[in-house]
Amino acid sequence: MANGPVRVRFCPSPTGNPHVGLVRTALFNWAYARHTGGTLVFRIEDTDAARDSEESYRQLLDSFHWLGFDWDEGPEVGGPHAPYRQSQRMDIYKDIAAKLLDGGHAYRCYCTTEELDARREAARAAGKPSGYDGQCRVLTAEQAAAYEAEGRPAIVRFRMPDEAITFTDLVRGEVTVTPENVSDYGIIRANGAPLYTLVNPIDDALMEITHVLRGEDLLSSTPRQIALYRALIELGVAKRVPEFGHLPYVMGEGNKKLSKRDPQASLNLYRERGFLPEGLLNYLSLLGWSFSADRDLFTVAELIEKFDIADVNANPARFDLKKAEAINADHIRMLDVKAFTEACEPWLRAPHANWDPEDFDRAAWEAIAPHAQTRLTVLSDITANVDFLFRKEPVEDEASWAKAMKGDPAALLTTARAKLEAADWSSAESLKEAVLAAGEEHGLKLGKAQAPVRVAVTGRTVGLPLFESLEVLGRERTLARIDAALAKLAAA
Ligand code: GLU
């Protein structure tokens, strides 16, 4: 373990919608920082002008706020290493690149793409390593001057040391890479733009990051970055090489890596469906980590208390939507009623909700909310569960109607109406007794007797507990809906 306080970072590139892999990485860094009492640095890696966008940047901030992440240094909060957007740090990179060139750690490479391709093909054909062959490593001043005179563009390459690089990954243990497997790599484009390969380790060094926790897809860049760190240490820019921990791949459908473009990977999808942030974080934390052998359900506070990078598993994790939903449903149950009532409001007040906004009745919502809370998997399901309360007429669903209106529904509904009319409307139990008694008169068990009542009143065959629903809807509206159903049956 590194000495001194932990400093970790999340450093996404603002390219497109946030996806669950990115959130999992951010979560593990955040949880580790909070668990250790360390510092979380949030840095924006926006050096790729062609792919980065301001809109994605805004989305990242908005998503992280929604998830409940906070950071100690970065956008909005500032910090001793500001600015935290790489697009505003170009002078720093230019300066350090010049030092790397001066110190012989990097060199200009004048090879054209065609030349590189041809040599790579030849190496492949000869069964040799196909990385960069180091041709420009040894250019004399005259050769370089001649290329310059020709007007050849040059990229800057980092000179990899001719020795194996070994490090102890916090997740997968010792990793060794031999020199023939890592060739000298580009750090600055011909147009002068610095690349991820340069700016990411420079910033980790300057921001004194102690632990780099990131996805397994970046494992292959780690030996190169370690070599670059060593050069930065020699130049007095870096103090030390951080520790690395590579988080396992997340597998999606068909055991293929979950890709950013996979609809299931989109964070917005979960947000729009009404996952609770704590439910989603609980589930995502299980992708490569576990709370304990017998517990999958925990709060964010418990996660932070328990989380340690040393407990992350190297095996690929499988993304399981059903399990994510089940955990989210449990988190919905864990809310106190007031929090649940408020959490549903955005869906209840959304313009697309299928009732007139002015018909929304807060008192009715508060009365039914406890019964809805035990039923929901995702908050967006709330509208279909309570629309009977706020619509002037129940939804028309012919399939539900046909399914429930069997036998002699008019006779049953007529009896049920009479008994409901005489019932005590201050108790759901009394409403149940009324329907039970009506069923008995027609030789029907409660389940069969309540189906036509439910469809008459709510329009659906399934929904919240019926008698509590009737109680909240009220006597007059319930009876009027039964009358409307009887009229419809008579007209058929
Ligand atoms: N900006 C990089 C990415 O989003 C960060 C990689 C890293 O953590 O080093 O993939």
Ligand code: ZN
């Ligand atoms: Zn070259």
